[in-house]
Amino acid sequence: xxxxxxxxxxxxxxxxxxxxxxxxxxxxxxxxxxxxxxxxxxxxxxxxxxxxxxxxxxxxxxxxxxxxxxxxxxxxxxxxxxxxxxxxxxxxxxxxxxxxxxxxxxxxxxxxxxxxxxxxxxxxxxxxxxxxxxxxxxxxxxxxxxxxxxxxxxxxxxxxxxxxxxxxxxxxxxxxxxxxxxxxxxxxxxxxxxxxxxxxxxxxxxxxxxxxxxxxxxxxxxxxxxxxxxxxxxxxxxxxxxxxxxxxxxxxxxxxxxxxxxxxxxxxxxxxxxxxxxxxxxxxxxxx
Numbered sequence: 092x093x094x095x096x097x098x099x100x101x102x103x104x105x106x107x108x109x110x111x112x113x114x115x116x117x118x119x120x121x122x123x124x125x126x127x128x129x130x131x132x133x134x135x136x137x138x139x140x141x142x143x144x145x146x147x148x149x150x151x152x153x154x155x156x157x158x159x160x161x162x163x164x165x166x167x168x169x170x171x172x173x174x175x176x177x178x179x180x181x182x183x184x185x186x187x188x189x190x191x192x193x194x195x196x197x198x199x200x201x202x203x204x205x206x207x208x209x210x211x212x213x214x215x216x217x218x219x220x221x222x223x224x225x226x227x228x229x230x231x232x233x234x235x236x237x238x239x240x241x242x243x244x245x246x247x248x249x250x251x252x253x254x255x256x257x258x259x260x261x262x263x264x265x266x267x268x269x270x271x272x273x274x275x276x277x278x279x280x281x282x283x284x285x286x287x288x289x290x291x292x293x294x295x296x297x298x299x300x301x302x303x304x305x306x307x308x309x310x311x312x313x314x315x316x317x318x319x320x321x322x323x324x325x326x327x328x329x330x331x332x333x334x335x336x337x338x339x340x341x342x343x344x345x346x347x348x349x350x351x352x353x354x355x356x357x358x359x360x361x362x363x364x365x366x367x368x369x370x371x372x373x374x375x376x377x378x379x
Contacts, residue, residue: 130349137344151349158343159350163321164328169357171242171324172307178243179250179303180296186251187258188284192270205256213249213312220245221316237319245313250303257302261295262288297365308358325354 129137130151132144155161190202221236228235235241265288273283289296307314307324314324323331329350 126348126352129345130352132345132348134341134343134345137348138342148345151343151345152353154343154346155350155353158346159332160323160328161325161350161353164323164325165354165357167239167318167322168308168325171239171246171322172304174239175243175246175250175307176300176304179247179254180300182251183254183258183299183303184289184292184296185284186255187262188288190255190259191262192267202256202259205252205259208252216248217313217316220248224317236317237322239322241317242307242314242322242324245317246303246307246310250306253306254299254303257299258292258295261292265291301361301365304361305358329354 128143131147131149132141132151133146133148134151136144190198224235224241227233269287269291270283273287278286309326310324311326311330314327315330318324318327329347332350333347
């Protein structure tokens with residue numbers, strides 16, 4: 092006798108669902124609201140721990156641009172993270188398609204290895220990566236460490252396995268009969284991938300693009316070691332500004348919080364722009 096699968100909404104009592112949803116929303120909304128309030132709080136009151144400012148200090152946003160160097164950090168992060176995300180999605184699309192459709196020895200171990208790679212601590216890979224880049228720099232007599240492309244390669248190392256595995260997992264939802272039908276009409280593998288399969292997995296690619304973009308945007312460890320003065324990302328810029336506040340009589344917490352909010356805007360725009368595809372992609376992955 093087949094058992095009836097219970098819908099997700101029946102797993103918890105409505106009251107329990109309401110309480111859990113409320114707690115989750117508060118855990119997100121309260122810190123965000125405090126960040127917004129603190130960003131318009133005078134630095135004197137912010138340093139004193141005042142929860143609600145007596146007057147709004149919109150000048151914190153003007154000081155942010157002048158005192159943190161955030162503009163260059165934002166530009167560098169968009170260039171580096173955007174390039175690594177685009178390359179990871181393109182290579183991950185091809186790698187995921189081959190991994191999902193082709194039959195070869197060790198396919199399961201390969202996909203498992205891609206997933207297991209995500210559990211390896213970054214610091215264990217960072218040192219060999221820096222040694223290789225320094226060696227290339229000496230052998231080729233060209234600048235490597237501190238350049239934009241070195242940062243792109245570093246983040247691509249971590250983003251590409253994740254994207255490949257995610258695309259391969261999502262590809263299983265696309266019936267193989269579609270590929271077979273296209274091949275019967277004379278389409279080759281490249282045409283099948285880009286003309287038939289690609290439009291069907293756009294939601295998965297949107298999720299993969301966001302995930303690979305976030306690999307570099309919030310990173311501090313890799314960027315601190317590999318980036319140079321002209322390629323500092325937004326995370327390094329904020330960290331350097333925070334370091335300059337240590338020991339000062341009046342730390343500029345309001346200015347720092349304003350810079351933190353502005354640094355989050357590109358991620359918010361990316362999410363809003365791809366929201367429809369992200370929801371579809373995550374839903375499809377959850378079903379599988």
